[in-house]
Amino acid sequence: MKEYIVHHEWKVIEDGFHPDYNRVSESLFSLGNGHTGQRANFEEKYSGDSLPGNYVAGVYYPDKTLVGWWKNGYPEYFAKILNAANWIGIRVEIEGEELDLATARVHAFRRELDMKDALLTRSFTAELPSGKQVEVLARRFLSMKDKALGAIRYNIKSLNFSAPVKITSFIDGDVKNEDSNYDEKFWMELEKKASDQEAYLLMETKKSGFHVCHGIGTRLLKNGKNLSAAGPKVDREKYLANTFVVNLQEGEELLIEKFAAINSSLYISRNELMSETEKSVQKAMAAGFDQLFAEHSKCWEEKWEAADIRIEGDVAAQQGIRFNIFQLMQTYTGDDERLNIGPKGFTGEKYGGVTYWDTEAYCLPFFLGTAPQRVAQNLLIYRHKHLQKAIENAQKLGFENGAALYPMVTINGEECHNEWEITFEEIHRNGAIAYAIYNYINYTGDREYLAPYGFEVLLALSRFWAQRVNWSDVKQAYVILGVTGPNEYENNVNNNFHTNNMAVWTLKYTLEVIDYLKKEQPYLWEELVNKWKFNEVQETTNWKEIIENMYFPYDKELDIYLQQDGFLDKEIIPAAHLNPTERPINQHWSWDRILRSCYIKQADTLQSLYWFQEDYDTETLRRHFDFYEPITVHESSLSSCIHAILAARIGREEKAYEMYLRTARLDLDDYNNDTEDGLHITSMGGTWMAFVEAFGGIRVVNGQLHLNPFLPKSWKGYAFRLNFRDSHLEISMANELTIINHHPGTLTLSIWGEEHILNGNHKLEVEIKQTL
């Protein structure tokens, strides 16, 4: 845990230089606009510890799998988001001596990320080994308006010398991934060109054949005047630079403006990439930093208007929630259904792949609640586009008749993970994908989604479950053997409650969807039946048989569902009794010890109870919570959010608050000592859920919005925004509960169990009932 980040409502601030935490800061101050993103590396040379990171959405490399012992069915390649060309580079040499914060004496260092308008600012004075002192102010953003653009304004002032200064502004495509399995580089140069102020580099990724063009335009100003000080261009393999030489007098300031355009073949055909990039750079040069920033800033204003959460009386919590929301908005903008939300977003390499079930389970609610409907929809369509590959994946594992198993980790629909207990066995991910369809429709009411997209996925998932169960003579029931549940501290178990539950629920929901389609869209339905060779009678009869006869592990005495068969054979000892020096256990215990212990990495049985909480009375939820929560070690970042929500639901205010805090400042305080690898982006969706569902008590039941808010004792008030169907709500809790509907539609909603009608553009004030 580190606590060097200054608390501030809107900003992330590093005050004073922390070179030891440089990788952590590089993660925390990352920028992104959904199409490109980058770690907060320095513009000028830095010879200290750093993880260079520039990422272009959807551009990946299938790295050859690294494995100790091969298992039949493993994928041969492991797609990774590539570290792409570094375009921010501005080398500063003063009389041949280079500015490098690792060798200079640094004073008054301050790094700020203003979340309001996504501007990264860095200021410092540096004394070079020769004694020359400079003052630097660097500002940078990735345009949220024009997603291809980035801009830098870099001021450098001489404090105590008069000397020639050489500026080298470059694109460097000769980069590699730190996590390259075999230490290969993944990029090839195709074409490049440069003029005095501009440089363009067109590259291709090996194997995957993506084309990416980086263009930069650089200009220098002194005393407000454009300088034409172009020196020689530098041209190496995968590298181009413009150089400028300027005489700087003591007290004078040089201003460097650098504009970049980054275009990929996802959006522009290879032949036009160079010329389009040129146009972009030249347009940006013409518009200038201030105008580009004003446009960018306006986009962020709109985003915050839709998604901000305010907390009164707790700056740390305020900063935490905004940081989570900010990073989610930087990572995914929802305008391209080929993209998704990587566990590290654009902030690091770790985990490779992009899409885990995290998206469906933890991120979808945020985008449902804060973004236009098509954004959440695109997250679902992403999976629909991968349906054929998910069917092929299941075939590889022995399934047939159009059964689909979605990959555990993927970029393009192909599996990117190779631990058998996860790749092959963590099949509950199929359940999360089905649940997301239900969740989307329940929230938006958009049943039109079913015929063209939703049903096809549900059918393939149901076919998977129907083949994945087997009949147990001993139990006289259907069982699901050999799975890993969400709690990855159990492997290859039988009858994981959550997995069995998701199987049955998926079959039931698919049957409901079929009823709906048959009734409401009979012609489309007939097409679907033919397209998928759906033997309705036979298949649905089988499904009903499974629904009726599924086995769920259950203990009579405790009156709870068991996480899996045999769970109570374990010694049940509360995690509080663990030796603190042995935590987190995954860094201290061998895997077998973890597996045979009772300790739970993240909500598993509780994940099901959370999703289907209307099916259980509070007493039942409480019994399960009281059994499972004490043995849960939350060593997944995705655990606390579910616990916060359930704790609130059963009236445990303090536990809810404790669990919420664990997730909200996870990265800002580097809770797990791994923020250097990148931010926990998908867990940030969980933070939002925890806020809105635990404190706001938001649920959508049968299409109706329910609120059951409470105000944690240590806060004076809070307010959050929510899209719900035709309404856009601003919900404030302080001395009373206020709900403003900023849209014109009328909404019927349930507050603390009572129905209220809120007209469009009206405000509702409700006296607070302390329900917890």
Added chain:
Amino acid sequence: MKEYIVHHEWKVIEDGFHPDYNRVSESLFSLGNGHTGQRANFEEKYSGDSLPGNYVAGVYYPDKTLVGWWKNGYPEYFAKILNAANWIGIRVEIEGEELDLATARVHAFRRELDMKDALLTRSFTAELPSGKQVEVLARRFLSMKDKALGAIRYNIKSLNFSAPVKITSFIDGDVKNEDSNYDEKFWMELEKKASDQEAYLLMETKKSGFHVCHGIGTRLLKNGKNLSAAGPKVDREKYLANTFVVNLQEGEELLIEKFAAINSSLYISRNELMSETEKSVQKAMAAGFDQLFAEHSKCWEEKWEAADIRIEGDVAAQQGIRFNIFQLMQTYTGDDERLNIGPKGFTGEKYGGVTYWDTEAYCLPFFLGTAPQRVAQNLLIYRHKHLQKAIENAQKLGFENGAALYPMVTINGEECHNEWEITFEEIHRNGAIAYAIYNYINYTGDREYLAPYGFEVLLALSRFWAQRVNWSDVKQAYVILGVTGPNEYENNVNNNFHTNNMAVWTLKYTLEVIDYLKKEQPYLWEELVNKWKFNEVQETTNWKEIIENMYFPYDKELDIYLQQDGFLDKEIIPAAHLNPTERPINQHWSWDRILRSCYIKQADTLQSLYWFQEDYDTETLRRHFDFYEPITVHESSLSSCIHAILAARIGREEKAYEMYLRTARLDLDDYNNDTEDGLHITSMGGTWMAFVEAFGGIRVVNGQLHLNPFLPKSWKGYAFRLNFRDSHLEISMANELTIINHHPGTLTLSIWGEEHILNGNHKLEVEIKQTL
């Protein structure tokens, strides 16, 4: 499956050149003498497919672990037996054109391995691209008398040319392992020297620091006369050669004799390695090929006298059993307790490490039955020497108080494997190590072994089991969670019958041993108690509590022990119903599918019933066999032997014979299509067990030898040899059963349930009762 090896009683024969099977032949024709061994690579250049292999016993390299996803507790290094210098090389150039069977036209090729005296012979005529024809006869052996020596006699005759012939006789230490994880080379040159006829190369292994000196001496003879035709020496890094140039007339024959000495720092100190190797080479040169071979041959005669098995009326079976015995004798001679029996012996690289539980479970009986007592004892002492490391290994996994977990795979006592489900969970290996102590003492009567060695190991194993169990409130019994049994097609299961059984048995046996030591060796006992801080009352009370209350999965209806908890939840479908195109399933099914199927890789519950067969009546064994055998796919080479023995025990002659055949010619016919990687050495011990225990019906019960032999229908007769305590028996089955005791001691033994007394140097003839 390949069937190109000619059937012969004493020889392995390849008739005609099979370059496609060259790697298979290189494995099958391997030579070894327990201290060094080599694949049957060619002396002259061969540019076709080949796996070069020369191995020096006990000389290993800790290669950095290759792993996809690291788990806490994995070993950082994976010790591998190194491919060592190639000393057999004899390059043949005729007027600058090199002899290479991959580019020449080859006629009359024949490769023979005479198992009687371990001589490899290869003969062929080859037409070079220029049209020149040569006839070659090459013979080679690794001396069983002087384990440092190898010798080659290489005759080459001109059939149709007169020309200068250049012979290059070399040592090449610039070799690598094909299974090197990171493509590194493992050897460094230290020192070398050469004279006209000799060359010496002293090398060191990286990291592990072993020193190995290779020396060669070469001489040429023409028409029976020594030639002094030395050409220039060749000296490159890790490489030395003597060259010779001779004019050969049409019809003339050149004879090359090459002698090698291979010494390692296991036996000779670094400073003396070079000089001792020189002495060896010069002694060998003085003695000559014929004398060395005569001495070598005599050693093999003695070995066969102790261990031969004859089968009348079935040449394939005769060749098969002799091949198994021959390779076991080549691999392990038992004179050094630091050595052990690798799964591939000296015949290939695969699997790295050396020692698996295979040694205790499948190889020990062979050495007990055919070699001097110290040989089997040294196999046990090997583990005793590793006790401290096994204790440290257990500590790494969270155990304390001197509990030991022996590695799954090891060379020097450290774990060499990194799949969690095996490394951490296949703990029944501890049971096999305990059983081997019992087996050795039961067979030899050598209870003196207990105080200095046996008890210490048993104590550490018992301490392990006592900590590895936990109390289940639900079952009101002790359980063992999260294990992998011998059947590796199940991972991380609970209450594997065999594992639970071995745990309880080990505790019981340790208690017996304690009783014995307290009574018979009270002073030594006191020392042991102090040395190991053994709290006898507390620890043994706990053990007894566990013995009394261990849980065993059992099905009432079937009246059988279940392989593990929940086994009957699986669909039980006989393996005979499997689609033949999907077998072996481990090459066609994904791992999850294998895991949730009922199919068994190798005997698991049956392994326990085999070991403790006196504890069960025949009907019980039959019930278990009839349940488990049909769902066993024998995809481990260690499966059939146990099934053969149990089949015989329950009167299934045909099944016993079928299972025996599966194991006996496994490599000769390349049954599993993997002989190219090396031979299945440890499974050869299983073949011997299957013969002696299934057909001979040999058991030792309470120290008494029991015979229950039967003659398979297709054989005319068989005979085998057996050491048993003071006796050396020759047991023949044909029209009657004859037992000759070649030693002077008197033996009381049970034959078909009746007691007989056999005096020393006497013969016993017994009328055959068909008991099956």
